Amino acid sequence: MAHPRACLNLPMRSLLFNRAWICSTRSPSTISATILSRRWQSTTPSNVRPDDETSSPDQPSDLSYLNPDPEDYSRFIFQDKCHVTVHAGAGGNGCVSYLREKFIEEGPPNGGDGGSGGGIYIQAVEGLTSLHKLARRGIIKASRGRNGQGKSKGGKRGDDVLLQVPVGTVVREVERYDPVAEEIARMRRAKVEPVDEDGIELFTPVRHDRWMLHPGANPSDFLTVKFPRLKPRRQAIAAMEPKAPIYLDLDQPMDKPMLLAAGGAGGLGNPHFVTRSMGRPKFASRGEGGMKLELDFELKLLADVGLVGKPNAGKSTLLRSLTNSRTRIGNWEFTTLSPHIGTVIVDHNRGRPLVESQRKTRRSHFTIADIPGLVEDAHLDRGLGLGFLRHIDRAGILAFVLDLSNGDPVEELQKLWHELGEYERLRSTEPEPAAKEKPGVIDWDPSGSGLPDLDRPRNRAIEIETPDNEGSGQALNYRSSGSLPPLAMPPLHTKPWFVVATKADLENTQEQYQALQEYLSAVEKGTVEHPSGHADGWKEKVSAVPVSAINGQGVSRIPKLVMQYLA
Numbered sequence: 001m002a003h004p005r006a007c008l009n010l011p012m013r014s015l016l017f018n019r020a021w022i023c024s025t026r027s028p029s030t031i032s033a034t035i036l037s038r039r040w041q042s043t044t045p046s047n048v049r050p051d052d053e054t055s056s057p058d059q060p061s062d063l064s065y066l067n068p069d070p071e072d073y074s075r076f077i078f079q080d081k082c083h084v085t086v087h088a089g090a091g092g093n094g095c096v097s098y099l100r101e102k103f104i105e106e107g108p109p110n111g112g113d114g115g116s117g118g119g120i121y122i123q124a125v126e127g128l129t130s131l132h133k134l135a136r137r138g139i140i141k142a143s144r145g146r147n148g149q150g151k152s153k154g155g156k157r158g159d160d161v162l163l164q165v166p167v168g169t170v171v172r173e174v175e176r177y178d179p180v181a182e183e184i185a186r187m188r189r190a191k192v193e194p195v196d197e198d199g200i201e202l203f204t205p206v207r208h209d210r211w212m213l214h215p216g217a218n219p220s221d222f223l224t225v226k227f228p229r230l231k232p233r234r235q236a237i238a239a240m241e242p243k244a245p246i247y248l249d250l251d252q253p254m255d256k257p258m259l260l261a262a263g264g265a266g267g268l269g270n271p272h273f274v275t276r277s278m279g280r281p282k283f284a285s286r287g288e289g290g291m292k293l294e295l296d297f298e299l300k301l302l303a304d305v306g307l308v309g310k311p312n313a314g315k316s317t318l319l320r321s322l323t324n325s326r327t328r329i330g331n332w333e334f335t336t337l338s339p340h341i342g343t344v345i346v347d348h349n350r351g352r353p354l355v356e357s358q359r360k361t362r363r364s365h366f367t368i369a370d371i372p373g374l375v376e377d378a379h380l381d382r383g384l385g386l387g388f389l390r391h392i393d394r395a396g397i398l399a400f401v402l403d404l405s406n407g408d409p410v411e412e413l414q415k416l417w418h419e420l421g422e423y424e425r426l427r428s429t430e431p432e433p434a435a436k437e438k439p440g441v442i443d444w445d446p447s448g449s450g451l452p453d454l455d456r457p458r459n460r461a462i463e464i465e466t467p468d469n470e471g472s473g474q475a476l477n478y479r480s481s482g483s484l485p486p487l488a489m490p491p492l493h494t495k496p497w498f499v500v501a502t503k504a505d506l507e508n509t510q511e512q513y514q515a516l517q518e519y520l521s522a523v524e525k526g527t528v529e530h531p532s533g534h535a536d537g538w539k540e541k542v543s544a545v546p547v548s549a550i551n552g553q554g555v556s557r558i559p560k561l562v563m564q565y566l567a
């Protein structure tokens with residue numbers, strides 16, 4: 001143990017990087033992040049590298065978990081974007097029926113109303129980290145209301161559908177088809193010009209799609225029956241729908257689901273159409289159609305902390321040592337090909353955080369994302385490219401993982417920041433979607449009333465096909481013009497960041513660590529330029545944590561640090 005190794009910046013006795021130190025880091029710390037990795041322990045000798053010094057008899061028992069066979073990993077399915085079509089349920093039809101009893105030959109009408117269709121609800125919940133389940137479903141339909149029955153029996157409501165999404169999901173409406181809005185527009189058009197250019201009457205009260213006759217009636221009865229004018233109806237609960245077009249930023253867990261689209265109202269039974277001149281109506285109304293919405297879901301927040309580093313830096317090993325995740329570890333570049341998310345429990349699962357975050361929010365856990373390694377020119381889509389830079393963009397705190405045994409860590413840190421800076425520059429110069437001055441294209445405020453606001457900066461465009469508005473604040477049916485603009489994210493350089501100097505167990509890493517520490521304190525004091533190149537880059541408390549992730553040493557300081565930065 002005479003090799004010079006990195007100073008782990010721990011109490012003085014820890015400066016001697018020996019087995020006694022290994023034990024001391026394993027004793028309960030103030031934060032005591034429950035490193036769940038211990039639950040899984042493989043004792044297979046093949047999992048331990050024989051050439052590694054850590055494979056000696058007194059090694060920690062979970063070493064094989066941190067230094068596993070490359071084939072020993074679990075698949076983590078991850079999707080941060082999806083496009084889903086949702087259909088609210090249509091209402092059930094009303095019923096045409098008459099009371100029939102002994103000695104009552106021609107009883108009064110007693111057809112029940114149809115049940116209303118099922119609605120579509122959304123709820124952001126904690127514990128989910130990916131949209132893949134939603135993406136797999138593609139088209140989601142709530143069920144239709146049942147038809148009404150005789151003896152005034154109403155139809156059963158359709159079943160609602162609840163979409164559960166991770167906290168940090170943004171929902172954007174791409175297209176909408178609302179049969180009720182369409183019917184209202186049609187009636188209005190018919191009022192203004194009753195016939196179209198071919199002379200065909202636009203509004204005809206004989207509507208097979210609106211009415212139904214007694215099952216025993218002839219289809220020709222449609223021509224003889226005088227149907228009343230029926231206004232399209234919505235369920236009362238439709239007032240709870242968000243203003244169209246929908247734009248939701250679900251950045252907090254929700255106690256209750258939120259309605260996205262109410263089901264169609266059920267049709268009316270024949271008793272509703274009794275008049276003085278028509279005591280036994282032969283018709284009932286059909287249920288209203290359900291709304292169809294095309295929605296884009298996008299995860300804005302991937303995890304609380306994102307691990308940023310070059311390939312093979314040791315990110316996955318660090319994630320394993322902090323959490324229960326089973327990411328793939330291998331001594332080659334691009335072992336990790338998609339983000340993996342692990343959860344660090346900081347309260348011993350008792351629901352009482354031992355440490356409060358800086359802003360006094362009580363957190364019992366936080367999430368860490370292992371993002372595939374960044375290579376030089378990743379912003380030009382090299383390596384695994386832009387897709388993963390986008391993932392880094394979505395982490396709340398950046399943890400730069402630097403391999404102390406591989407070159408100058410300061411230079412590595414600067415290169416990583418350079419890639420992030422270039423990506424940010426590309427992102428901010430991305431052209432706006434081609435909406436602009438086209439007629440029929442309006443700007444809309446995603447958080448506002450859904451009506452055009454000409455004073456707002458033009459950043460979103462939705463093409464309205466019909467120039468009419470129902471007047472209830474609901475948008476008409478429309479199709480968006482092209483793809484939605486990218487989500488607005490806070491600049492990367494304003495995010496809190498820190499450095500994890502890993503592989504500190506290897507030789508000649510102490511000098512590297514000291515150089516890194518000096519550089520970071522200079523950044524903090526402002527005597528050297530912020531590595532992002534921005535004068536307003538975040539540098540409140542930049543520190544480097546030396547760790548040997550493969551031995552699980554020094555990692556327990558990371559949760560404590562993260563809790564200080566967490567919002």
Ligand SMILES: Nc1nc2c(ncn2[C@@H]2O[C@H](COP(=O)(O)OP(=O)(O)OP(=O)(O)O)[C@@H](O)[C@H]2O)c(=O)[nH]1
Binds near residue numbers: 067316372
């Ligand atoms: N000696 C030592 N080796 C380590 C340490 N951490 C990781 N390694 C080794 O470094 C190699 C790469 O580790 P990974 O965790 O797969 O690295 P990565 O950054 O996830 O790599 P990519 O997924 O390719 O981006 C593996 O052989 C690990 O065993 C450490 O603290 N000390």
Ligand SMILES: [Mg+2]
Binds near residue numbers: 315316329336
């Ligand atoms: Mg990896």
